[in-house]
Amino acid sequence: MSPTVPRLKRRADFLKVARKGHKWAAPGLVLQAFDRTAFGNGDTDTAGPDFRAGFTVTRKVGNAVVRNRARRRLKAAAEQVLPDCAKAGHDYVLIGRQGTLDRAFPALIGDLRTALERVGTRKNGGGNGRNGRDRRGKAEI
Numbered sequence: 001m002s003p004t005v006p007r008l009k010r011r012a013d014f015l016k017v018a019r020k021g022h023k024w025a026a027p028g029l030v031l032q033a034f035d036r037t038a039f040g041n042g043d044t045d046t047a048g049p050d051f052r053a054g055f056t057v058t059r060k061v062g063n064a065v066v067r068n069r070a071r072r073r074l075k076a077a078a079e080q081v082l083p084d085c086a087k088a089g090h091d092y093v094l095i096g097r098q099g100t101l102d103r104a105f106p107a108l109i110g111d112l113r114t115a116l117e118r119v120g121t122r123k124n125g126g127g128n129g130r131n132g133r134d135r136r137g138k139a140e141i
Contacts, residue, residue, distance in 0.1 A: 005078050008054030008091055017054070017093045022119040028103040029074060030095040031115035037089035050088035053078050057096030070096035073108060081112045 008014060021034030055074050057067040074094045086092065100108065 024118040026111035028111040032093040051086040070100040
């Protein structure tokens with residue numbers, strides 16, 4: 001069994017990621033990411049694990065049994081993807097959706113990898129997707 005992913009446990013940490021972080025919604029999950037090192041104001045512990053992850057599923061998804069099943073699927077996906085793809089000094093919150101339950105597990109892992117790229121926090125890749133070029137195609141004069 002693989003080692004567990006370091007966890008976010010305090011409500012204040014979840015709220016900080018939601019308030020100051022970046023967000024991307026995929027069919028199987030919503031990913032929120034926050035760079036702890038960028039806001040080194042002493043209010044968040046920047047020491048400790050390289051990255052931390054929190055998991056939440058709202059009551060909209062279903063009853064407790066259904067929510068726990070969705071949370072377990074998110075944890076399993078995170079244990080496979082985050083150790084290789086997460087950047088050091090970042091906090092991640094994975095929010096379960098209705099699609100978390102119905103989506104095939106390889107597709108859920110693909111959603112997580114895509115979300116990491118889209119929020120620009122994936123190791124060896126990611127970013128804003130524009131690479132500094134002007135999309136309108138106008139030449140500078």
